[in-house]
Amino acid sequence: MTGNWRCVIRAQVPQNKVSFRGHKQQIEMGENMNKLIENGGCGVGVLGVLLTSVAGIWRITGHYHLAGFETMTLFVGGMGLILIGCFAKLHMLTPPRA
Numbered sequence: 001m002t003g004n005w006r007c008v009i010r011a012q013v014p015q016n017k018v019s020f021r022g023h024k025q026q027i028e029m030g031e032n033m034n035k036l037i038e039n040g041g042c043g044v045g046v047l048g049v050l051l052t053s054v055a056g057i058w059r060i061t062g063h064y065h066l067a068g069f070e071t072m073t074l075f076v077g078g079m080g081l082i083l084i085g086c087f088a089k090l091h092m093l094t095p096p097r098a
Contacts, residue, residue, distance in 0.1 A: 034092065041088025048081025 055074035058066050066074060 037088050038092050041085045041092070043085075044081050044088065045085025048078045048083075048085060050078075051075075051081060052078030 052075055055066065055071045055078060059071040059075070064071060
């Protein structure tokens with residue numbers, strides 16, 4: 001047998017809707033998770049900018065340690081937080097797969 005065989009299974013489930021027992025309210029699936037990713041990405045990005053700024057200013061003033069850490073370690077940690085925030089925003093901007 002030569003040919004491409006593909007099996008498609010379709011369920012009789014309403015798309016993007018779920019109801020909880022005892023509640024008449026319908027909640028779209030993924031709505032809360034999207035808000036969490038979006039707000040979490042913003043929060044992590046802001047923390048990264050603040051940490052990077054504080055570490056940079058502290059290093060420019062001639063201090064090499066802050067709160068028991070080297071300032072360059074805090075600077076790199078802040079850049080990592082900014083990167084995580086950027087990935088969260090990128091995830092929210094990409095369209096869902098069909």
